[in-house]
Amino acid sequence: MPRDVLGWLDERAEQRRAAGLRRALRPRTPVAAAIDLASNDYLGLVRHPEVIDGATAALRRWGAGSTGSRLVTGTTTEHELLEAELAEFVGAESGLVFASGYAANLGVVTALSDRDTLIVSDAGCHASLVDACRLSRARVVVTPHADTAAVAAALAARSERRALVLTDSVFSADGDLAPLHDLHRVCREHGALLVVDEAHAIGVRGDGGRGWVHEQGLAGQHDVVVTATLSKSLAAQGGVVLAGARVRAHLIDVARTFIFDTGLAPAAVGAARAALGVLRREPQRAGAVLARAADLARMSGLDVVPESAVVSVVLGDPQRAYDASVACLERGLHVGCFRPPSVPAGTSRLRLTARANLGADEMATVEAVLTDVLSQARAATGVPA
Template sequence: MSRPDLLARMAQAQAARAEAGLLRRLRGVAAVDGAYVVMDGRRLLSFASNDYLGLAQHPRLREALVDAAQRWGVGATAAHLLGGHRAPHKALEQALADWTGRERALLFSSGYLANVGVLVALLRDGDLCLQDKLNHACLIDGARLSGSTLKRYVHADAASAQRQLAAMPEAAALLATDGVFSMDGDVAPLVELAALCREHGATLHVDDAHGIGVLGRDGAGSLIEAGLSQDDAPVLMATLGKALGSAGAFVAGSANLIDGLVQFARSHVYTTAMPPAVAAATLVAVDIARHESWRRERLQILIRHLRAGAAERGLQLLPSRSAIQPLLVGDSEVALGLSRALELRGYYVPAIRPPTVPADKARLRITLSALHSEAMVEQLLDALQAANV
């Protein structure tokens, strides 16, 4: 009996995905100009970026990046513990801790690495990792790698989470949730989940990738908006490549948490540090995000404008008050067709299909940025109506 050929097996799975109309493909962007991208030789108005505050091309970030590259070079050359931790990294960690109201912060090279690192460091065999059904994939993968028992509760349903916690009363437990859900755009019931964790002695871990910079006082995120402290939610993870327009991620919490992660978060210990120039640029982004509140105010105006215009045109947006405004379509092929129709009209709005979203929940994921204008939003709404959504 011969062993299965792994590459052949993967090719079969790929063929099945193509047959189902779910095949993903990479598309290159040739140029970026504000809210516009050039793809396949066409200039398109993009509603697909997570650059919520419009900082990725900001001249101050560019200048900080270039200046730091002149001083520090391009790469960090080593992991943080082996000489890769430079002055810009230290300054950024201090700024992130101060912004989010926490004792300390620790940089990771990506949000995926941050969540996996935390869960593997904290959880062991026999522990319970309880997660929202719509959590990001990296939280799911982190729980699996940790060896803990993974249980998933009904999306945004604290009562469902309570039943799961009560079923394993003796196990050490961590409850992980997105702050803002990346595909639906809604905000987790953080106050209820924090109360639940206090009641059951569980640790609350919040992935605020899509909340940081956008929600809360000074843009400090969904936990600050909910009035929750470090004691209420001991583990905060957020990314630097969305509202902050840069790259990488951080975990913020108590000094004990951060000291422990330096020892036991393998994805931090064994990964080259982010380039110092990126850290320097991100430090500027944090300053802008904190103090230029007009960017968040503009974003809120655009969100209200889009939702009101969609309602007037009979377009079915999912309930969301964030910059992520999904237009539910259902069928994957129909969603792809609508995305192509919009592209022909000059708009880039990708179709999101299973397995990224549940079966029969394909959608157009419209994301807004402070770079957009109300006129741009109105044009998109007209294009959606013309495409017979």
């Protein structure tokens, strides 16, 4: 018999099972069987009639796919309209749409760095930025979370010609905000470019959901580059880089995830444009997300005021967090369960995400389920309920 060259996969799978870290796909039904506190549909627009109509109209006009790279056949006028509308909304000079938020982060970081670049990355950055650092060929310094002094020290000690500072604006696991004012000041002092992933901020923070960069008064600054996803508040799919025209032109020439990837499907572009239209007309949705997040924190027994749509309930042990998520689902409440490597060891958690359109009856059910499940989970840890 030939040697089983994949036998090591079974060993690794058993190690993950013993550590409570096995994962499985669970197909969902078209009509939700549980109250959704797990998705990133912050504004509640995934099934909004105007968003569905926007996707359908683009689908009928342009077809099911983009047919190729945006430099060959994949760009439509729909893509360009979305880029212009998003840029105007957040206060940027221009935008460039990618096939995903992951691709946007990979593209912008690798295109703006080389071996003569220092990248300073927050320890809490999203995996897409982590992978972008690995692919960049630059020297990378990972600084402690939200530690502006450490960023300044890394920049001051650099010998490289250029420098990028990477941060999420809203960190996806904890939901906290980056100290953008201080980071931008440090970048200015040391001649560095600030790259901010606004995936979890667009639609939630800022005037009418324009993002944390806009709220901090940094929109349109020449040394600030914003990335975002269209799959959260904008209820679609895809990613975007929002920056100056020089950056956009450079990405079109250089960014491999733009040049060699098929363009975003027209239906997703049409849906995102429609969702942005709803947000413009109903800016109060952004405030509603934060209000529901505050309710979720209170119901979870947390003495915090959430800064975003994310409410993180740390339970520590990965199996305990998973069991709590299953208990919630069995009672009609779908919550996120974050375990390593998504979060550091010892900090496995339930991740609750607020939606603007959660109703009073739904919230009453949420409170009853969370009170019961979390009291049992905390009792198992010896933490007071």
